[in-house]
Amino acid sequence: MRPSYHIGIKAYRLAVRLAALRNKKARLMINGQKRTFNLLREKLNPENKHIWIHASSLGEFEQGRPLIERIKKENPDAHIVLSFFSPSGYEVRKGYDMVDAVCYLPFDVLSDVKKFIDLVNPSMAIFVKYEFWGNYLSELKRRSIPTYIISAIFRESQIFFRPWGGQFRNILKCFTRIFVQNEESRQLLKSINIENVEVAGDTRFDRVADVRAAAKDFPIIASFAAGSEFTLVMGSSWQPDEEIVMPYFNEHPNMKLIVAPHEFDTARLSAIMSKTHRRVGLYSETSVENAGKLDCLIIDCFGILSSLYRYGQMAYVGGGFGAGIHNINEAAVYGIPVVFGPKFGKFAEAHDLIAIGGGHCVHDQQEFVDLMNKMLGNKSALENSGNIAGNYISTHIGATARIYRELFPKKR
DSSP states (O other): OOHHHHHHHHHHHHHHHHHTTTOHHHHHHHHHHHHHHHHHHHHOOTTSOEEEEEESSHHHHHHHHHHHHHHHHHOTTOOEEEEESSHHHHHHHTTOTTSSEEEEOOOSOHHHHHHHHHHHOEEEEEEESSOOOHHHHHHHHHTTOOEEEEEEOOOTTSGGGSTTOHHHHHHHTTOSEEEESSHHHHHHHHHTTOOOEEEOOOHHHHHHHHHHHTOOOOHHHHHHHTTOSEEEEEEEEOHHHHHHHHHHHHTOTTEEEEEEESOOOHHHHHHHHHHOOSOEEEGGGOOHHHHTTOSEEEOOSSSOHHHHGGGOSEEEEOOTTTTOOOOSHHHHTTSOOEEEOSOOTTOHHHHHHHHHTSEEEOSSHHHHHHHHHHHHTOHHHHHHHHHHHHHHHHTTOOHHHHHHHHHOTTOO
16 A cells, blocks of 8 residues: 555544544544454464454444354354444444454554454455455455455445546455445446456345344334324434424324434433424333323334334434435335435435335425325325335345355355
């Protein structure tokens, strides 16, 4: 890598360290990275080769999870190390028991890169979707360690396709194989002479299908939704999403609402409850007997959202008025229409669902009102949109099997 890359990485590391003085997430990352090497020495047998899988955050972990579990199913004795860059992944999944060790990935500084790879001793490395760390990838290639990226998606606006993106194009040449979600990504890579590419699809479809098959029962949620003419599940919501949805909910007594905010500290929960002018309760404080008396139920725990969408007739998935929408496949797999805000450009499934009628983008409160009036006033339109969404998911399952066959050709 060029000197400018090394300088940039070190500047980024310094910025995060300074942010850690005030920011909880940055502090978790810095403190977690300090423990990484000792954790690996404690957890790993240095004589073993490990399959190293890296996910930036929780969303990418869910994308890589089907492959991890397929590997362990077919190879029970396989040794796997799972790394995260973001606290949103590590802090939630640090107890994941399908791997030998879960750790934070140190910054892409060459001395730490070499130490990390020495300790992990990888037989192969698998990155999920978006991770392009130049020093890690260059060192893996230098050591002739097979390296892959799965469920990757590329857009023309990325630096790889810019005239000044030469050193980043060279990063892509470090991969043994690039598994992309769609043909558009393959063609973009071909335009810059990257040919080690296969269109395998998106493993998130396999993950949501697995989640639906193993969905748990939640008696409190079932009691809440029982007898409701219409229940909307709002998942991974942020304040702008709630400002779109809450006024409509307050004015429609025939509608119930489940809210699973992306973050739920005391201030966030209080803010959501203050916007609700109807009977509202927190999941942690609600009994089965009392749930049916509520109009709005706020989920104040992690880990159950993906199973909750089945209790709704429609889903609103948050993030579309911020950095980008969260996982809309988690909702669509239950055969219900999915609504989201305008920041969905990076997600092929959002474009696809809008085009076929299973997904619906709203830019403001009035568009949400118009859509809800249309769906609530026309049961067949609601059901048809949901069926389209469910069928879309079912026809896109299979990426995990395709990738696994390529990585382990003798283990079919």
